[in-house]
Every structure is written in structure tokens, then in C-alpha cells.
Amino acid sequence: MTTTIDKGTAPGALTHLDALEAESVHIFREVAGEFEKPVILFSGGKDSIVMLHLARKAFWPAPVPFALLHVDTGHNFPEVIEYRDRVVAEHNLRLHVASVQDFIDNGRLRERPDGTRNPLQTVPLLEAIESNRFDAVFGGGRRDEEKARAKERVFSLRDEFGAWDPRRQRPELWQLYNGRHRVGEHVRVFPISNWTELDVWQYIEREAIALPQIYFSHERDVFERDGMWLSPGEWGGPKGDEEVVRRVVRYRTVGDMSCTGAVDSPATTVADVIAEIAVSRLTERGATRADDKMSEAAMEDRKREGYF
């Protein structure tokens, strides 16, 4: 970010990206003004990368006044971990890691039969929030991702068990976010609630934000399960007659490697990706997440228990 002079004459209407950006920045600044110890959930996925970019702009030229928290499933894309560490070093940030593996090793969590660790993230997340006394936790969730998320407030109050009660949400009026809470409670804050997948990509293009390479077309060994291309790994694949093949793919979302699928794609640039998702007839989660296919209300159930 450099200082240049923009000589606007008559102020025109804000574009949709400007309006979304201004709203997200406002949310970051509200939290900085009203909470003692906020933290940004940072997975190295595109939504958390955009969140961090917005936070940096919100406080420019001062540093971001929050630490990062990565809930690490242990099933990581190496490129994503490299990216995470590079960003942390480059911007002089503080990173907390809550490790699912640690909880499995000390017996507090048990590996699921299907090998998926996405649902196991809740306990390490809540423990990290409690032990660090984080009072506001920024998440990159977007309402257009999923029908339970579509119902969530920007400031989402959680009780001491981290639980979300969709039937008793606090009214949220105008831009007057009420973050007051009792001891032991905390607030999940979703600064990019109103962004769509396409908005995120258009913003990445406009701001020239770097992303991990797995978001772009590359050759990869994959096997097919439930209509998705999964990466082989110690978490349980391929099994039986699942056959490993080499394909040209990219990832539309980045999550736990055991349940995040790749899509066939020749898109090598951000512009290619934008063109691709503008005509895609599948949602990003529908195309790439095995964990959401488990039941109609899988996300709502996980959120009730304290998931992101």
C-alpha cells in the first residue's frame, strides 16, 4: 500500500466491491474499539487471506492489532502452511496454533472412522479461545456459503460452550453492532458475511492479493469418491477399488485434506477463475466438501456445537 493522490471530483456512488470493503473495515474497527483481546481465525484459505488483507487496510499505517489463530487439523496442504508462515513473517504477526493432532495424541479426541478431521476442530478451537481469553474471534464465514450460515449475524454471541442458538440470536440493527457479553461468553465476528465467492475473487484480482498455488490449475494425483477428486493420504484413501489418476485440477476451497475435493479446471490466473465460477452451476461447498454432504443440517449441527 503506497500513498498516491486520487483527484476525485464529484463523489460517485460506491461500486459493490468498495461498499463491501468499507463495511468489512468498519466491522474490524468496531471490534478493535470495543474488545480486549480479539483474534483472527486464519486457515490460509482465500476467505481468511482476504480477511487479513482487509484488516491490514483497516489499520494502515499502524500494524494489525490482532493475533492469528490457526486450527490445524494435521491434514494440511504443504503449500498452505508455507503460505501461512510466509505471511506471518512478512507482516510481523503473532500466530497461535491449536492442533487437532495434539488432542488426538493426548487422548482428548478420537479419530473418526471416516478419517475426516473437520468436525474435530471445535474442541481445540474452544480450548484456544478459553485459555487465551479471546473475547472476539473473527471468522471468514460468508452467508452465501451455506443455508445455516445465511442465518447468522455479523456479531454472533456464543455461550461458554461456544454454542450458537439460531432461535435466540441477538437482534442486529443498522450498523450498531452490540458486542457486549458476560464473562465466559465470546463473540464470533464475520466481517465478510455479505461477500459472495465471486466478490472474493474479484477483490483478490483488484487488490492483486497472492494466494497459495493450489487455488490454480495444476497436475495432481487424485482418486474419486462421492463425485469428488480427493488427494491420497494416510487419512484413508484410496480404498477398495478407488483408483489413483493424474488430473489437471484446482481447489475451490481449502479445508481438511481428507474431505476437501479438487475440481477439474484449466484456470491458471485469477481472471480465469472468475470466468470459471461465473458460469459454474455448483456452489463451492457442493462441489468440494464431503463433510457438508453428510446430512441436510450438517452445518447447523456443527455450528450449534461451537464450530466456526
Next chain:
Amino acid sequence: MSGTSEISPDALSSADERVGLLRLATAGSVDDGKSTLVGRLLHDSKSVLTDQLEAVTRVSNERGQEEADLALLTDGLRAEREQGITIDVAYRYFATARRRFILADTPGHVQYTRNMVTGASTAELAVVLVDARNGVVEQTRRHAAVAALLRVPHVVLAVNKMDLVDYSEERFAEVANTFTEYAKALGVPDVRSIPVSALRGDNVVDPSSHMDWFSGPTLLEYLETVPVETDPTLEPARFPVQYVLRPQSDDEYRDYRGYAGQVASGVFREGDEVVVLPSGQRTSVAGIDRLGVAVRQARQGESITLRLADDVDISRGDLIAPVDSAPRPTQDIEATVCHVADRPLRTGDRVLLKHTTRTVKAIVKDIAYRLDLNAPIDGVLGHEQHLSELRANDIARVVLRTAQPLALDDYAIGRRTGSFLLIDEADGSTLTAGMAGAAFAAPGRCHS
């Protein structure tokens, strides 16, 4: 109609970053078809993706419905699906070549009015649905009153379920007249009526073949073309300070001191003479940074940082305004409120009041009257005088006294600087949504 029923990929590509954003909310009584209408709007504008439609079709079939129940596109919670009603607001996003839309589908049930208020508070347009068979009912009046109080600038009446009244022009005119008269009395400046069938798709995205007598636009055509841009230079400039930025770093920004916030209304320009409220100190705008870029001016809605010419004492909660159009700070507030908590609000209660970025203590001095939605007087709302307490979903006039002065505008002048929350100090919950100044725009009534 051209260019609306099919979204061309070009429309969504990076080339057209310049399309604007319209925020809208549904309103109207339970079961009048709000969620179905939203589903229909998404479906017929090709905004529903294959996997979403498959999931909704599967659930509908399991319940024995032959066709996909489009309301399920927004009624996403377990409890909503079990009961067949909307409980809380769902936000949906869609785009056409002309505009992007953020759509809040709100619940009609009176018990969840607070969630309707949540959805409508940020809307620039409300689509009020009425079941053509039942016409305007109490809950229609309540939602229309809420939209009017919130000063939602545009209201569209969708007379729904036209398929159940034989697409009757007469019935449509009857309902539209009743509603329009009522809305006008509430001071709603712009009402447009459209006959639709959310279930069948008439006049939602595509023109109806059953209602040749109607020559107006379809709902989507109207949403795409209604002018929502206001001229910010005509509004007073307001800047609530959110956060003070002082990097104190070793680089060129060592001495940087900026005041971060979002322009609540109007326009700020370099060189403007300004006053800091409530302290009353005067200074001028030395520079404006828009997220790292120095600019000459900034308008309503932009998140910026102001640099000031003098070293004045400013912190979060202060309001910066032009010297010649600044609000006068006050400790006595008359306002209209929507009570949104289960806990009642009583005369004498001590609460917190959150206004822009400032939170102060306040006392409820008086509850002057409550609007009575059951007993319309002259087609408008009746009043119930001298109450000792407000209950959930009541709309009332109150008098408050704050511990410190607030730089408050009339809500009619600025939605952002005229609105406030009352908060329970003990548990932090939101009690009441408040709007300072006169309740309704003329010719609505405001006795106080």
C-alpha cells in the same frame, strides 16, 4: 423484458466492477409467501445452482410435494423446515447485469418481529407481501409501520397468490388501494404495487400471461431500475470516530495520527472546517486517507481515516461534523422505539445507550404512548397512553435522559446518526431499537 431473465457471464465478470448494490428486505404477514417469492426470484433469475436446487427438491419430495418448495431455499434451519415458517432472517445474494442484490428474507410471525426489524434496518427497499385473499391484515400494518419508522426509502407492495383469486384485476386494485392509502398516511414517500404469484412465477421475473391488464414492470425489473442513489452532497457530513491510529513506528509514519471511521452521511473534503463533538473543539481536515490512499474527499459509506490540522483531544465515540451544520449535543432524547427483548422496559430503568461509536448511561424518563396496531384510527394507528412498561415487539414513543451529551441527529436526517440501541447493562443484551425525533414523515402523526 431484456437482459434480466438470463445472467450472462459477462455481466458478472471483473469488467463490470461498477455495478451498484441494492439492499432489500421482505415483509408482511406469516404465510403470505415471502420466502416463496424470494425463492422464485432466485430461481427465475437463474441464481440457484444445481446442487442447491437438488437438495431442495429432494427434501420437498420426501415430504410428498411434487415440485420443489422454493421457500426452502431460504428457510434453512431445522426448526423452520419442521414448522414450515421462517424464524430468523436469511440473507441471499444475487446479481443481474444491472445490479447486485443483498436480500434479507424476514419472518412474518409476530413473535419474530425483532428479526424482521433486523432485516429491514439496513434495507433501502422493502417488499411487503399481502395474500390477495386476505388483504391487508394487522401484521401487514405492523410491518408497514416498522418500514415507515425505519425510513426505508422505497416500498413495493407485492399482492401475492393472485392465482387463488383468478388473477382478478378488481381484487388487486382493492388491496393496492387499501395498502397505498395506509402507507401514505405513514409518510412512506414511494409505494409501487405489483400483482404476483410467487408460486407460479407470475410477474416475479417474467411477465405474467394471466394478467394482461397489468402493464407495470415485473418485480425484478422494478428492483433493477428503482433509483436508490441519493446525492450525498445534499446531506450534512457526519463522521463518528471509531478508532485512533497512531503507529508510533520508526518509519515515515512515526508521527502519524489519524481518526478512523466510516462516513455516516454527506461528504468530507480536505480543508473543511470541522468541530469535534461533544467537546466543541474546532479544527480543519488536513488530509483524508482511504485505506492507504490519500484522497481529496470522501463520501457517505466510505471507510476512511481523517487527519486533522490541530492537535486536539479526540477518542472513540466523538463525532466530527462541519462547523456550519453540526448537531447540537443533548442529554434529553425523544424517540420512537421498537422493543426487541423479552425483558420489559419500564419507566425509571437504567440502561446503556449506544449511539454511533459512543455508549453512555441513560434513564427511561417516560413512555409517552404505544402505537396500537389493532385499532387503526382514521386508517392510521391508534395510541395507548401512559404505559408503565414496554413488552416485546411494542412500538412506542419514549423520553430518555443520558449521563453525557450526545451529538444526535433526527433519524429523518440521518439513519446512522439518528439511531441508537438501549442495552441491558447486566447481561449486555439488546433491549430496544431507537430512532430520534419525529416518528413518521408527514403526513403521519406524531403526538408527543
